[in-house]
Amino acid sequence: MLLDWSNHAFMKTTFLDFEQPIAELDAKIEALRFAQEDSAVDISDEIGRLASKSQSLTKDIYAKLTPWQIAQVARHPQRPYTLDYIEHIFTDFEELHGDRSFADDSAIVGGLARFNGQSVMIIGHQKGRDTKDKIYRNFGMPRPEGYRKALRLMRLAEKFSIPVFTFVDTPGAYPGIDAEERGQSEAIGRNLMVMSELRVPLICTIIGEGGSGGALAIAVGDCVLMLQYSTYSVISPEGCASILWKSSEKANEAAETMGITAARLKTLGLIDRVVNEPLGGAHRDPRSMAGSLKKALQDALRQVSDLSPTDLIERRNARLLGYGKFKEQRVA
Amino acid sequence: MSWLQKLLPPKIKRAEGTRKSIPEGLWSKCPACEAVLYTSDLESNQSVCPKCGHHHQLRARTRLDLLLDPEGRFEIGAEVLPLDPLKFKDSRRYTDRIAAAQAETGETDAMVVMQGAIKTVPVVVACFEYAFIGGSMGAVVGERFVRGVMAAIEQQLPFICITATGGARMQEGLFSLMQMAKTTAAISRLAQQRLPFISLLTNPTTGGVSASFAFVADVVLAEPGALIGFAGPRVIEQTVREKLPDGFQRSEFLLGKGALDMIVDRREQRDRIAALLTLLQRIPAVQ
Numbered sequence: 001m002l003l004d005w006s007n008h009a010f011m012k013t014t015f016l017d018f019e020q021p022i023a024e025l026d027a028k029i030e031a032l033r034f035a036q037e038d039s040a041v042d043i044s045d046e047i048g049r050l051a052s053k054s055q056s057l058t059k060d061i062y063a064k065l066t067p068w069q070i071a072q073v074a075r076h077p078q079r080p081y082t083l084d085y086i087e088h089i090f091t092d093f094e095e096l097h098g099d100r101s102f103a104d105d106s107a108i109v110g111g112l113a114r115f116n117g118q119s120v121m122i123i124g125h126q127k128g129r130d131t132k133d134k135i136y137r138n139f140g141m142p143r144p145e146g147y148r149k150a151l152r153l154m155r156l157a158e159k160f161s162i163p164v165f166t167f168v169d170t171p172g173a174y175p176g177i178d179a180e181e182r183g184q185s186e187a188i189g190r191n192l193m194v195m196s197e198l199r200v201p202l203i204c205t206i207i208g209e210g211g212s213g214g215a216l217a218i219a220v221g222d223c224v225l226m227l228q229y230s231t232y233s234v235i236s237p238e239g240c241a242s243i244l245w246k247s248s249e250k251a252n253e254a255a256e257t258m259g260i261t262a263a264r265l266k267t268l269g270l271i272d273r274v275v276n277e278p279l280g281g282a283h284r285d286p287r288s289m290a291g292s293l294k295k296a297l298q299d300a301l302r303q304v305s306d307l308s309p310t311d312l313i314e315r316r317n318a319r320l321l322g323y324g325k326f327k328e329q330r331v332a
Numbered sequence: 333m334s335w336l337q338k339l340l341p342p343k344i345k346r347a348e349g350t351r352k353s354i355p356e357g358l359w360s361k362c363p364a365c366e367a368v369l370y371t372s373d374l375e376s377n378q379s380v381c382p383k384c385g386h387h388h389q390l391r392a393r394t395r396l397d398l399l400l401d402p403e404g405r406f407e408i409g410a411e412v413l414p415l416d417p418l419k420f421k422d423s424r425r426y427t428d429r430i431a432a433a434q435a436e437t438g439e440t441d442a443m444v445v446m447q448g449a450i451k452t453v454p455v456v457v458a459c460f461e462y463a464f465i466g467g468s469m470g471a472v473v474g475e476r477f478v479r480g481v482m483a484a485i486e487q488q489l490p491f492i493c494i495t496a497t498g499g500a501r502m503q504e505g506l507f508s509l510m511q512m513a514k515t516t517a518a519i520s521r522l523a524q525q526r527l528p529f530i531s532l533l534t535n536p537t538t539g540g541v542s543a544s545f546a547f548v549a550d551v552v553l554a555e556p557g558a559l560i561g562f563a564g565p566r567v568i569e570q571t572v573r574e575k576l577p578d579g580f581q582r583s584e585f586l587l588g589k590g591a592l593d594m595i596v597d598r599r600e601q602r603d604r605i606a607a608l609l610t611l612l613q614r615i616p617a618v619q
Contacts, residue, residue, distance in 0.1 A: 175563030184562035186547035196517035244422035320517040323510035328472030
């Protein structure tokens with residue numbers, strides 16, 4: 001189910017815990033608007049004043065979000081998902097299904113499309129909006145067949161020299177019995193290996209949750225972008241807290257110390273570019289979000305599209321092999 | 333001294349103080365069959381229980397000693413040492429954890445890489461040290477692994493990796509996750525050179541190591557009874573809210589599902605790996 005973008009201005013925003021002051025103000029504005037309709041007194045000035053107050057309040061709150069709060073924004077139920085971006089950044093999307101050996105995993109979508117007229121391959125995690133849809137998409141947690149579908153589409157793109165865009169938004173690969181039986185580990189590992197040697201440009205964007213190996217399995221590329229309020233981590237803050245602090249209540253501390261936000265990861269040199277989000281997060285204005293993401297994708301593709309396949313792989317491998325901070329000391 | 337202690341007959345107190353204790357480590361108990369074994373018997377059997385065949389945990393250097401010929405070995409990547417890029421602190425500082433693990437194990441991080449030979453067949457072998465922060469993969473493990481692979485490429489040798497690990501090292505955050513991409517990219521280079529890569533999975537092999545290079549080897553071997561999987565059993569149980577089937581995620585289960593080439597008893601590993609290496613490289617059999 002896609003976000004209803006045409007009606008977006010009228011869609012009721014879901015507010016997060018730390019946004020309660022904004023929610024209260026917006027409720028007041030809403031009430032005044034309602035009163036305005038059958039009132040003789042003009043209160044539009046008051047409404048305008050409150051609206052700008054809501055704006056500046058949002059600005060204040062969003063200026064000092066903690067990593068844990070950013071993780072909440074990244075998981076916001078109204079956040080645009082892969083299919084939303086496909087709809088507004090690309091044209092002529094032809095969805096391709098199935099891994100050709102077991103099933104079609106709806107937690108990963110993929111297919112051919114046009115980007116400014118050019119043929120491209122798109123692969124992305126897909127979460128669901130309502131309960132039924134969430135279950136259908138398995139909460140964006142792929143099984144091996146999802147990763148194998150992604151692999152098949154990457155190979156297909158390579159065969160026809162078509163660049164690949166991936167969109168990452170998953171809590172992680174599905175930790176289930178069937179997923180283990182069908183080789184979740186092998187499926188993820190195989191993708192990492194193939195992505196390191198794929199002979200076409202690979203542009204990866206973290207649009208929501210970048211959950212560990214399940215995210216990385218479609219996130220090895222020539223350019224890694226992150227939306228401003230998305231997260232990318234080796235383990236979820238809750239998972240890390242329950243292992244190291246022995247309590248998932250400490251998720252905010254874990255989020256802080258692990259470094260999961262776009263800004264921090266950019267500083268650490270682990271991603272290439274942060275794409276700014278509209279005030280209050282991508283879900284407040286998906287259209288403008290799609291617009292700035294499109295520009296960023298254009299730039300990223302332009303940077304690598306002139307490279308020969310050999311140079312492209314050489315450049316990508318130099319990046320991959322350079323990951324990690326350590327010291328060197330001659331041993332006797 | 334409390335009144336109770338004063339009341340106790342002096343004999344009992346004296347007996348406690350003078351009791352001769354059994355020397356530490358003379359006996360070990362097999363966790364699988366509960367047989368009490370002479371530690372020296374266990375060790376002379378490559379730490380495989382002589383009663384039930386249970387494969388006990390091995391230290392990385394012991395394993396390399398058992399696998400490699402004694403002559404002409406040297407270590408690769410020992411110069412690479414850990415840092416704390418995130419200034420990570422939970423209940424303990426990461427730097428303290430590293431220092432404690434170093435003191436406890438005598439290793440500088442969770443991987444030892446050696447060049448040497450197995451029954452005269454030259455190889456590079458990377459081996460995880462599970463005793464060092466659960467054999468977790470951070471930047472040092474990743475870099476030593478890559479240096480091992482690069483040495484193999486340079487000298488046109490096969491590469492072997494023996495895993496014993498819980499996965500990525502949380503204390504290095506996303507740097508650890510990126511080690512999955514890094515190590516696997518190195519394996520892809522090895523594959524382009526048509527050099528064999530053999531992966532030997534031992535107890536346990538899970539998480540980010542299982543889901544990167546471990547299963548993309550040309551031949552995937554496992555020790556009997558090893559726990560191998562992407563997610564740990566506890567996480568799966570919490571997710572699916574049902575009891576896991578017997579033997580789930582053990583080597584024998586994986587073999588049945590088609591995830592492994594074979595299960596190899598530790599005492600046969602030298603022979604079998606040497607055989608595989610000579611077959612893959614089309615060189616005559618070694619005696």
